[in-house]
Amino acid sequence: MIIGAAESERIGTVPELSALQLHADAARRAVADAGLTMADVDGIASAGNSPIAVAHYLGITPTYVDGTMVGGCSYLLHVRHAAAAIAAGLADVVLITHGESGRSRVGAGPRYGDSSSPQGQFEAPYGTLGPPTMFPIGVLRFMKETGLTHEQLASVAVAQRRWSSQVPRAKFRELISVDDVLASPMIAYPMHLLECCVVTDGGGALVLTSADRARAVPGPQPPVFVLGTGEAAETPMVSMMEDFTSSKAFKLSSALAFAESGLAPSDVDHLMVYDAFAHLPIYGLEDLGFVGRGEAGAFVEEGHTSPGGRLPLNTNGGGLSYTHTGMYGMFLLLESVRQLRGEAPAQVPGVEVSLAQGVGGMFMAAGTVILGTPATVA
Amino acid sequence: MVTEATRKARPTPTPDSEVYWEGAQHGELRLQRCTACATAFFYPRSACPSCGSGDVKWFVSAGRGRLHTYVISHRAAPGFESQVPYAIAVVELDEGPRLLTNVVGVDNTPESLELDMALEVDFEPRGEQMVPVFRPATVPA
Helix, strand or coil, X not given: CEEEEEECCCCECCCCCCHHHHHHHHHHHHHHHCCCCHHHCCEEEECCCCHHHHHHHHCCCCCXXXXXXXXXXXXXXXXXXXXXXXXXXXXXXXXXXXXXECCCCCXXXXXXXXXXXXXXXXXXXXXXXXXXXXXXXXXHHHHHHHCCCXXXXXXXXXXXXXXXCCCCCCCCCCXXXXXXXXXXXXXXXXXEHXXXXXXXXXXXXXXXXXXXXXXXCCCCCCCEEEEEEEEEECCCCHHHCCCCCCCHHHHHHHHHHHHHHCCCHHHCCXXXXXXXXXXXXXXXXXXXXXXXCCCHHHHXXXXXXXCCCCCCECCCCHHHHCCCCCCCHHXXXXXXXXXXXXXXXXXXXXXXXXXXXXXXXXXXXXXXXXXXXXXXXX | CCCHHHHCCCCCCCCCCHHHHHHHHCCCCEEXXXXXXCCEECCCCCCCCXXXXXXXXXXXXXXXXXXXXXXXXXXXXXXXHHHCCEEEEEEEECCCCEEEECECCCCCCCCCCCCCCEEEEEEEEECCEEEEEEEECCCCC
16 A cells, blocks of 8 residues: 655756766655655565665665666656565565656756667667657547547547646646647647747656555654556557557556455546656546547547546646656656645545556557555445 | 768668568568458567467568558658658558558648558658658559
8 A cells, every 4th residue: 555655855857966876865755655664665666766865865775676767657666666566575664766857857867868779770860859759659549430520529628727727836737628628839730839848847746555564653754545557558669559549558558457455446436547648548548448439539538537527637737737747657646645645735525536647658668557445435 | 972861770680570671672562461360450560469380471561551640750761850740640540550650741840740641652761671651642542
């Protein structure tokens, strides 16, 4: 279960901290949130900076180490692995950390390179320029096959801004309209600027332990239970996706999590879907089974994912409006925890089950974590 | 002389892709087909991704296919400055595999680039290395 959770003190533009410092800041706050000290931590998981670098920085000598690095959903896989490791007795208290100087690039490594990699040989020669030029490459196909409209795609950004307008720490909080989105600069047709995520600095961390330990040594926060998890990986190159209108990794990963939890989409009160771009929640809603094929665009456009809607989605404002450090997945989990604890800035009443769906790379990998309140395991 | 073509990212062949890139130098789009299960595949690999067989043979693609999906980038990668906005596209070959490419010989606009339009292979330089690109088909498919 999750007994500690925290973001770095500041997110957004934080040029005075390196990536490693952001890990450490969030880690200290999450461990304090759990009512523990670093001496209690025997397991570490991290991506971006190595878990060894993070552990050593914090003065931890871990006996459980997870350096799984599959892009922005890595932290969801860390939760999955940590839950299994704790259940198997391999670790007692696991600290999972994220820190990234995505905007200010302080203490951050180089972004791209190797011309002999698959991407270097078979994608880069065609003028690719990072995720904005590649991640949305399936969207036109999706539109042709399902009837998704440009206005419906834009409505994803509109809906999430309705959420972020209630979130003081969000990067962007002003309400926007579909027309505003469609009038914003074209980045890579069909994607406009307001359909692309923000680029920020920030950190986040989680502390997990066993139910037995949490019972024996109750912490200051209501525990959040890991009800089911999944992970999957499809392709290192988005251009090699099997189906450009569906993520195989989303489908496999979420099916595992639903099966383990014994829950169905109709049991989920609150949903987070990694939104580096506006099309990701559309794919997520359909691939996870929340709506039928071709129904996601209208579902969002009609307001069902907005405040007051029946499926609150990306209630922090998401990568489009809240924050996106580069590997945003940690912030999905942190918002799920806040909603389950009842302490989110844009709190949804009565959230008992929350699902976080992460993506890694560009439809490269996926992680799913279903979390619940104590009532869900009573 | 530093031209746009020399500034564009160029591939560095690896042992499993040398035949592919060598083919491009000769105006051939070379693909692999599995002898065991007959699956044609891209990108080059030393074993079949479908059945795992190591018995794979090179063949020359007819170079015809259809425009499967694309974006039109409004920001220039190095060497693409004079082409902005330009399409980054996925072509589905008649033999089955898909590959990323550019579309030449036609305006790179949403109006001119219709999904599933017929395309045929051509080649363009990236430095010393030729790479496959696609243009509207001269013979309707």
